[in-house]
Amino acid sequence: MIPFLGPLDTFPPVAAAREEMGGLLAVGGGLQPDRLLDAYRRGIFPWGTVDGLPLWYSPDPRMVLFPAEFRLHRSLRKTLRSGRFEVRLDTDFAAVMGACAATPRPGQDGTWITAEMTDAYCRLHELGWAHSVETYEAGRLVGGLYGLAIGRMFYGESMFAHRTDASKVAFAHLVRYLVTHHFAMIDCQMYTDHLASLGGREIPRADFLGRLADLTAAPGGRGTWAFAVAPADW
Numbered sequence: 001m002i003p004f005l006g007p008l009d010t011f012p013p014v015a016a017a018r019e020e021m022g023g024l025l026a027v028g029g030g031l032q033p034d035r036l037l038d039a040y041r042r043g044i045f046p047w048g049t050v051d052g053l054p055l056w057y058s059p060d061p062r063m064v065l066f067p068a069e070f071r072l073h074r075s076l077r078k079t080l081r082s083g084r085f086e087v088r089l090d091t092d093f094a095a096v097m098g099a100c101a102a103t104p105r106p107g108q109d110g111t112w113i114t115a116e117m118t119d120a121y122c123r124l125h126e127l128g129w130a131h132s133v134e135t136y137e138a139g140r141l142v143g144g145l146y147g148l149a150i151g152r153m154f155y156g157e158s159m160f161a162h163r164t165d166a167s168k169v170a171f172a173h174l175v176r177y178l179v180t181h182h183f184a185m186i187d188c189q190m191y192t193d194h195l196a197s198l199g200g201r202e203i204p205r206a207d208f209l210g211r212l213a214d215l216t217a218a219p220g221g222r223g224t225w226a227f228a229v230a231p232a233d234w
Contacts (some may be wrong), residue, residue: 005029021061048112128222
């Protein structure tokens with residue numbers, strides 16, 4: 001039976017996650033900032049809600065991408081150098097979440113990014129924990145991604161693209177930022193062919209948790225992200 005969490009209940013051990021249910025660990029407990037940050041530090045993340053109650057997951061194996069292993073394919077490098085897209089950080093977090101929620105996904109009926117999830121992550125953004133990378137074409141938002149940064153660990157949540165390569169461009173800029181600021185791992189949560197094509201791979205949950213403890217304990221400043229990368233830099 002999946003545990004139900006009350007407001008003050010702690011998470012069960014991740015070893016109790018039901019792998020036959022995608023790594024589902026618990027239900028409930030709310031989406032307050034402290035609860036979310038505690039979950040991520042433990043290798044747990046919320047994936048949708050049922051009747052307003054969050055569903056908490058910790059799958060094994062875990063899909064990750066080590067920034068040094070990012071695959072910058074020749075075609076993507078060409079797109080980055082073309083200057084076709086403008087990339088910004090943390091200028092419209094809510095719009096990125098909204099676009100991620102509204103963009104249809106193959107094999108998915110609806111979205112796990114509910115109103116409750118949107119409110120919770122926008123609050124984390126206001127507190128300096130959650131960040132967005134945005135891709136613009138002719139001033140219009142056409143792609144992007146969002147996630148959380150704790151210490152030297154980045155947790156990717158979702159991405160979208162309304163133009164070819166728009167999300168890949170955002171991801172390339174994310175990796176550039178993370179390398180520059182000495183982040184060591186990106187949590188991609190679950191396997192997709194798209195992430196694997198960019199260099200992501202699965203590792204055992206125990207390995208993931210061992211790395212996570214050190215990375216989240218590392219000093220890391222909260223606040224708004226910003227950078228400037230010229231097309232020629234690629």
